[in-house]
Every structure is written in C-alpha cells, then in structure tokens.
Amino acid sequence: MRLQSVLKVKFGTTKHVSSREILWNKIIENIQMEANIYEFGVAYGYTTNYFLTRIKQNVKYQGFDLFTGLPTAWRNLARGTFSTDGNPPPIKDERLTWIIGDVTQTFTSEFELRAAKQNIFLFDFDLFEPTLHAYQVCKNQNLFCENSIVYFDEAFDPEELLIIQNYLFQDVELDLIGSTWGAVAFQVRKN
Ligand SMILES: C[S@@+](CC[C@H](N)C(=O)[O-])C[C@H]1O[C@@H](n2cnc3c(N)ncnc32)[C@H](O)[C@@H]1O
Numbered sequence: 001m002r003l004q005s006v007l008k009v010k011f012g013t014t015k016h017v018s019s020r021e022i023l024w025n026k027i028i029e030n031i032q033m034e035a036n037i038y039e040f041g042v043a044y045g046y047t048t049n050y051f052l053t054r055i056k057q058n059v060k061y062q063g064f065d066l067f068t069g070l071p072t073a074w075r076n077l078a079r080g081t082f083s084t085d086g087n088p089p090p091i092k093d094e095r096l097t098w099i100i101g102d103v104t105q106t107f108t109s110e111f112e113l114r115a116a117k118q119n120i121f122l123f124d125f126d127l128f129e130p131t132l133h134a135y136q137v138c139k140n141q142n143l144f145c146e147n148s149i150v151y152f153d154e155a156f157d158p159e160e161l162l163i164i165q166n167y168l169f170q171d172v173e174l175d176l177i178g179s180t181w182g183a184v185a186f187q188v189r190k191n
Contacts, residue, residue: 001161002156003155003156003161003179003181003182003184004016004179004181006161006164006165007176007179007184010169010176011175011176013176014176014179015176015177015178015179016178016179016180017178017179017180018180019180020153020180020183021050022178022180023151023177023178023179023180023183023185024047024050024051024151025054026177026178026185027120027149027151027177027185028051028054028055030147030149030177030187031055031057031059031118031120031149032057032117032118032147033057033058034057034058034059034060034116034117034118035057035059035060035116035117035118035119035120036059036060036062036113036114036116036118036119036120037051037059037060037061037062037119037120037122038062038064038119038120038121038122038134038138039051039061039062039063039064039122039124040064040103040121040122040123040124040125040130040131040134041064041065041122041123041124041125041126041130041153042063042064042065042067042088042089042098042124043065043082043084044082044084044089045063045088045089045091047122047124048061048063048089048091048096049089049091051122052091052093052095052096058095059095059120060095060097060114060116061093061095061096061097062096062097062098062099063088063096063097063098063099064099064103064106064107064134065088065098065099065100066086066100066101066102067083067084067085067086067087067088067100068080068083068084068085068086069081069082069083069084070082070126070127071102071127071130072127074126074127075126075157077126086100088100102130103125103130103133103134104129104130104133107133107134107137108137109137109140109141111137111141113141113143117145117147118145118147118148118149119138119143119144119145119148119149120148120149120151121138121143121148121149121150121151122151122153123135123150123151123152123153123160124152124153124154126153126154126157128159128160128162128163131159131160131163132163132167135163135167135168136167139167139171144171144172144188145188146188146189147187147188148187148188149177149185149186149187149188150168150172150174150185150186150187150188151183151184151185151186152164152183152184152185153182153183154182154183155179155182155183155184156181156182156183157182164184168186172188173188173189174186174187174188174189175187175189
C-alpha cells in the first residue's frame with residue numbers, strides 16, 4: 001500500500017501539506033523546552049540548519065552520520081552519495097553535537113542518553129538497515145515517550161513504510177501531525 005493509503009486507513013486522513021518545510025514547521029511548533037532532537041542522517045546539514053535556526057528553545061540536537069555518504073546504493077543513488085569527505089557541516093550552535101560513524105556502532109544500548117520529557121526523531125538515513133537499527137535502539141531505550149515526535153523523510157519508500165507499519169504502529173500509540181507525498185510526522189500519544 002502507498003503511504004497515503006496507509007495513513008487514510010490508520011488515521012482516516014493524510015493531513016497533507018505541500019512541502020517538507022511546512023511539515024517541519026508543524027514539528028517545530030510542537031517542540032518543548034529541553035527536548036532531545038535526534039537527526040538520523042545529516043549529509044550537508046540542510047535539515048539541521050533549518051531546525052536550529054528556527055528553534056529558540058534550549059534543546060539538545062544530535063546529528064548522526066558517517067559523512068562519507070551512503071554506505072550502499074539506494075534506489076538510483078550510488079554508494080557514497082552525500083559524502084562530505086568525513087566532515088560534518090560547518091554549523092555553529094552550542095546545542096548541536098555530531099555523532100560521527102556508522103550508526104550501528106555509534107548508537108547502541110551503550111549510548112549515553114540525556115533524560116528528556118520529549119524526544120524528536122528525524123529519520124533520514126534512506127537505507128533500511130540503519131533506519132531499523134536506530135528505531136530499535138530508540139524503542140528498547142524507551143525513548144518514544146508521550147508527546148515525542150517521529151518523522152520519516154522517505155516514508156514513500158516501501159522499506160521505510162514497512163518500519164512504520166510493522167514496528168512503529170505496533171509499538172507506539174500515535175497521532176498524525178501531517179504528511180507530504182513522501183514524508184510523514186507523528187506525535188506519540190502514549191506507549
Ligand atoms: C538523505 S541523506 C540525509 C539528508 C539530510 N537529513 C538533509 O536533509 O539534508 C542520508 C544520510 O544518511 C547517512 N547514512 C546512511 N547510512 C548510515 C549509517 N549506517 N550510519 C550513519 N549514517 C548513515 C548518509 O551518509 C547520508 O549522509
């Protein structure tokens with residue numbers, strides 16, 4: 001089933017908006033003081049910069065990436081696409097920390113978490129394995145607390161949609177914030 005059909009069946013609506021930026025603005029409106037933001041897949045930092053220049057709250061923003069590009073090809077993108085030669089983007093913000101390396105090694109049950117009343121997850125690794133890995137660590141560490149926000153950039157892709165349907169929908173009670181043709185954002189009701 002396509003993303004729009006999946007959302008219609010689950011929520012009775014798609015809450016469609018015409019761009020990712022409009023959807024991100026809806027997320028930003030809902031960010032609370034002291035929230036933790038996890039950006040899974042940073043590349044050149046477009047999303048990071050968009051969020052940090054608009055969020056006024058004292059959040060902790062952690063950006064996870066290899067910065068050597070996609071470790072395997074994805075759809076029509078070759079291995080290495082998005083590489084910045086191992087260097088994170090030059091974004092200067094005291095709220096920001098880069099977690100550099102393969103997420104399957106940098107984000108595990110050993111990862112030092114900061115307790116927060118709200119967590120924001122921006123999933124944008126493109127690839128299935130790292131996305132599922134990061135999702136499962138979040139789940140196992142009980143990070144999907146009430147009011148947390150979960151965003152998937154490639155929800156149109158059958159593999160990412162599978163994570164949403166077969167894992168997230170089974171594990172967490174959600175409200176729909178909104179969707180574009182390819183991305184979706186949810187808010188956690190309770191778990
Ligand atoms: C689509 S890009 C992210 C785009 C970014 N969110 C933006 O809006 O500009 C996907 C990124 O995921 C990273 N990535 C993919 N697999 C990874 C893994 N196993 N560990 C860490 N980063 C990974 C790639 O290096 C790439 O930079």
